Amino acid sequence: MSTNGLLIDYEFCTGCHSCEVACKYELNLPHGQWGIKLTQVGPWQISDEKWQWEYVPVPTQLCNLCEERVAQGKKPSCVHHCLGQAMEYGPVEELAKKLAAKGKRAALFVP
Secondary structure, eight states: OOOEEEEEEGGGOOOOOHHHHHHHHHHTOOTTOOSEEEEEEEEEEOSSSOEEEEEEEEEOTTOOOOHHHHHTTOOOHHHHHOTTOOEEEEEHHHHHHHHHHHOSSEEEEOO
């Protein structure tokens, strides 16, 4: 049996926080606790015409990849509700190949 994980492509994250909200609701987490937390990098001016301003969804130790949803054949709540389609759930082997092809600004999360 293969292990499943979460591929997060930071290039497409819009910073909408829908992953955070969906996760908090799905796991019924109290105020101040997060299963996935959106962090912000920047804005920093790199040159006259270039800025760095990125959003980075980071799964926490409370993330269980929505094991109850997944057991019902559904995607994890963060993946389902991601407006930028920056997250993908599936077998780690497949996601690792996609991550290698991507090259940068992406991460693979395996709980």
